[in-house]
Amino acid sequence: xxxxxxxxxxxxPGNGKAIHSFMDAVAGEAEQYAQDHTSPMSxxxxxxxRYTLNETSYPSMLTGRVEGRxxxxxxxxxxxxxxVDVGTFTGYSALAMAEALVPDGRVVTIExxxxxxxxxxxxxxxxxHGGKIELRRxxxxxxxxxxxxxxTDIVFIDADKANYLSYYHESxxxxxxxxxxxxxxxxxxxxxxxxxxxxxxxxxxxxxxVNADDRAEKLFLTLxxxxxxxxxxxx
Numbered sequence: 001x002x003x004x005x006x007x008x009x010x011x012x013p014g015n016g017k018a019i020h021s022f023m024d025a026v027a028g029e030a031e032q033y034a035q036d037h038t039s040p041m042s043x044x045x046x047x048x049x050r051y052t053l054n055e056t057s058y059p060s061m062l063t064g065r066v067e068g069r070x071x072x073x074x075x076x077x078x079x080x081x082x083x084v085d086v087g088t089f090t091g092y093s094a095l096a097m098a099e100a101l102v103p104d105g106r107v108v109t110i111e112x113x114x115x116x117x118x119x120x121x122x123x124x125x126x127x128x129h130g131g132k133i134e135l136r137r138x139x140x141x142x143x144x145x146x147x148x149x150x151x152t153d154i155v156f157i158d159a160d161k162a163n164y165l166s167y168y169h170e171s172x173x174x175x176x177x178x179x180x181x182x183x184x185x186x187x188x189x190x191x192x193x194x195x196x197x198x199x200x201x202x203x204x205x206x207x208x209x210v211n212a213d214d215r216a217e218k219l220f221l222t223l224x225x226x227x228x229x230x231x232x233x234x235x
Contacts, residue, residue, distance in 0.1 A: 031066075031224070038069050045095060048123055052090045063093045063158070063184075067224050071156065071182065072100035074229075078180060080153030085109035086140050086167050087159030091120030097156070098129040107133045108147065110140045110159075144170040152176065158184040161199040164206040168230075172215060177234040183210070187226030 040046070045068065053059040063071070075083065075097050081104065085094045088111035098107045111117040117137050124130035136143045140159055144167065155171040157164060164183065171181050186192070186207055191200035210218060210228060215235075221227040 034066050035064075038066050041065055041068055041096065042099060044123065044127055045092060045099075048090055048092045048095065051119075052092065056090065061089050063096065064224070067184070067227070068092060068096040070223060070227070071097050074180065074182065075100040075154060078153060080180075081105045082151060082153045083107045084144070084147065084152050084155045084171070084174060086144070086155065086157045086171075087111070088120045088135060089116055089158075091123045093156055093158060094120065094133050094135075095123060095127055095129065097154075098124075098127070098132040101129070101132055103132075105132055108136055108143075109133060110136045110138070110143045112137070112139050141166050141170065144174065147174050149173050150176050152179060154180045154182065156182045156184070161185065161188065161206075162202045164202060165209060168206065168210065172213075172232060175232045177232060179232050181216075181228075181230040181232070183228040183230065185225050186220060186228040187222070189225065192226075 041049070049062060049064065052062045071093060074080075079102075081102060083097050083101065083106070085097065085107055088094055088109040091109070094107050094109035098105070101107065109120070111120060114137065117135060121135055124133045124135065141163060150173075152171075152174040153176060155167075155174060157167050157171065159167065168181065168183070175181065183206070185203065188200055188203040191197070192204040192207060195201040195204040207220075207228065210216065210230060215233055217231040217233060219229040221229060
């Protein structure tokens with residue numbers, strides 16, 4: 001759910017009521033039902049969730065149990081060993097995927113905000129899986145460009161919306177054939193249907209360009225605020 005744009009990061013619709021996902025806007029009971037019927041996360045991840053909801057300015061940026069368990073299952077089922085997490089925030093997604101990785105697996109997570117990076121690193125340091133995580137501080141596009149081509153199994157994109165397309169193109173370069181991109185906020189609170197603000201237009205354009213990309217197999221999921229699951233074809 002993460003974004004660096006403070007105007008939209010809180011998920012504030014026109015009436016000022018906070019929403020955490022598109023599901024909250026159309027079927028909050030279904031979202032709660034899904035969470036209640038999803039396996040709990042580790043105690044440390046539950047602590048990260050409580051901290052994020054109670055101590056941060058933009059709690060809607062939390063990945064949360066349902067999406068966190070989805071990420072873990074994708075990592076486990078794909079037998080991925082190398083993961084790139086674009087947008088660390090308080091560390092939930094990186095830690096969730098690290099827990100699902102094999103012992104010699106590695107997550108490179110990227111965060112440009114120093115305060116968020118410090119919070120996340122403190123949680124990583126307390127986890128038995130923290131050694132699998134490398135936190136890179138800086139602009140995501142610069143870090144992505146520094147990583148080797150064809151060596152990554154999974155990329156999770158959950159950062160500023162204006163740069164999603166740039167992150168996507170770099171992620172396709174990083175991925176091995178058959179690798180996966182998981183792009184969060186693909187519905188962007190439903191604003192992609194009639195995009196007006198710049199972030200909504202950026203997300204709508206991202207969805208259309210991914211859909212037209214012959215290099216990839218795509219599955220658009222209406223999980224939480226929308227997840228675009230993308231597999232790089234073997235050519």
